[in-house]
Amino acid sequence: GAGVSQTPSNKVTEKGKYVELRCDPISGHTALYWYRQSLGQGPEFLIYFQGTGAADDSGLPNDRFFAVRPEGSVSTLKIQRTERGDSAVYLCASSLQGVGEQYFGPGTRLTVT
C-alpha cells in the first residue's frame, strides 16, 4: 500500500512569507507526527495528532508555527512570517495508533532566503 507522502518535496520562499507543508499519512493511521531536521542533526519533535486533535504540541518553537488535521487524515503544517532559521527538512510520520512503529515520509526541504 501507499506510504506517507509529503508535498511539496522542496519549497523555497522569501523571508517573511507564509508557507504550508502537507502530509498525507498511511490510510487508517490515527496518529500523525511532525518533526524538523536541521543540517547535521537528528529530527526534533514538533507536534503529535491523535485523530483530529493535537495531543502534544510541545515541540512547536513559537506561535508562528501551527498545524491542523481537520478530518483526521491529511495534516498541514503552517509557518507564518518565515525566518531564515526555519530552513530545514520537515518530516511527517504516522502510526496505527499512538502506540506503535512510526512510518516516515520523504520530507519537505524548506529553504528561506
Place this chain on the structure above:
Amino acid sequence: KQEVTQIPAALSVPEGENLVLNCSFTDSAIYNLQWFRQDPGKGLTSLLLIQSSQREQTSGRLNASLDKSSGRSTLYIAASQPGDSATYLCAAYDSSYKLIFGSGTRLLVRP
C-alpha cells in the same frame, strides 16, 4: 527529559569490517527503540525496531540490541560494504509516544 546520544559522530572503516554503533539514552522508561538509516538528502529508512520487552532484533547483516537498565543500544553491522555508507540514527520512543533522536553516526565504508 529524555536525551539520546550517539557515539561516534563519524566513522570510517575499510570494506569487510564488522562494526558497532553506539546509542545511549538517559531515561530507561522508554517504550521502544528504533534504528534508522538516512542517505544524503533523503528521508529516513527504518532498519530495526526493538520493543521494550525485547533484548535484540536481527535483519540480515544487522543486529540491534537493547539494554534498558544501562540505557544503551548498539547496532552491529557485519561484513560492511560501501553501500552501507550513510548516517545511522537511533531514536527512543518516550512515554508520550514521540521519538527522541540522537544526532546520528556518519558511516563511510571505504572500498
